[in-house]
Amino acid sequence: MQYRKIGNSNINASSISLGSWVFGGDVWGEVDDEVSIRVMEDALEKGVNLIDTAPVYGYGRAEEVIGRFLTGKKDKMMIATKCGLEGKGMALRPNLSAKFIREEIENSLRRLNVETIDLYQCHWPDPNTPLQETFEELKKLVGEGKIRHIGVCNFGKAELSSACSMAPIISNQVQYSVLNREIEKELIPFCEEKNISILSYGALGGGILSGKYKKAPAFSKGDVKSFFYKYYKGPGWDKAQKIGLVLHEIAVRHEVPASQVAINWVLRCRQTASCIVGCRTEQQFRQNITASDWQLSAEEIAKIENVGSDPHAHP
Secondary structure (H helix, E strand, C coil): CCEEECCCCCCEEECEEEECHHHHCCCCCCCCHHHHHHHHHHHHHCCCCEEECCCCCCCCHHHHHHHHHHCCCCCCCEEEEEECEEEECCEEEECCCHHHHHHHHHHHHHHHCCCCEEEEEECCCCCCCCHHHHHHHHHHHHHCCCEEEEEEECCCHHHHHHHCCCCCEEEEEEECECCECHHHCCHHHHHHHHCCEEEEECCCCCCHHHCCCCCCCCCCCCCHHHCCCCCCCHHHHHHHHHHHHHHHHHHHHHCCCHHHHHHHHHHCCCCEEEEEEECCCHHHHHHHHHHHHCCCCHHHHHHHHHHCCCCCCCC
């Protein structure tokens, strides 16, 4: 396992970290908590030292199962959680008010059974709350010892620029894959300039780049793949299939699953501190955990990027 520093912090994160959205058991389908705990135990054994979670993942369930896992292991695994989404089911809205952040941090600390959260992230921008209010409250939480570092998620360049003028931001968690390279245009160069690390999610495009879908599947309305990842129909599906063929070809050459090629491509970006990978089972996790143990060649990277070409790309 490789380890990379997040921003200007003292966090050296495993280049592959464990995402826990699936552990919530809602929009990804039902999941067994005992399996989730075994996945985390396996991750720790394989060198993963960072778990990413959020209060809305199962409305507390993911954080609670992580809290169970952390018993006796709090010094071995770092936790990144989030604040600023409220609601129920599909009806979510951003809320980064000081009052709601205060409620969320106390609930997360209780569910995770920890005194301090290593990385506390704004889940989505909130156009209805002044950034000053949000980041003043987060700095208070640092001062109180409830959180160590401040991060954001899904912030564009303009929002991030304003935020980092108000507080020390060490990371921006964003969707990044060979199917979605939007952040290369402005966000990655800005993060390089400000020493803000990228924590990437969606490297597999919601599973489509794993190669397991040979024809476009039909998902239920509540399944996250039906609304969050836009690659399962129309032009997105066609593009994913073309890229998938190249990933498969390279995977055969390296004797690894295609999913590892997709993850390896994300890690080729020097600003990516860690690629967040979710899984439902230990088998899925083991399939991806060694993705950072080898490197794509320049020729292979070029071949992948030519298929999913973006004229504005800036790796």
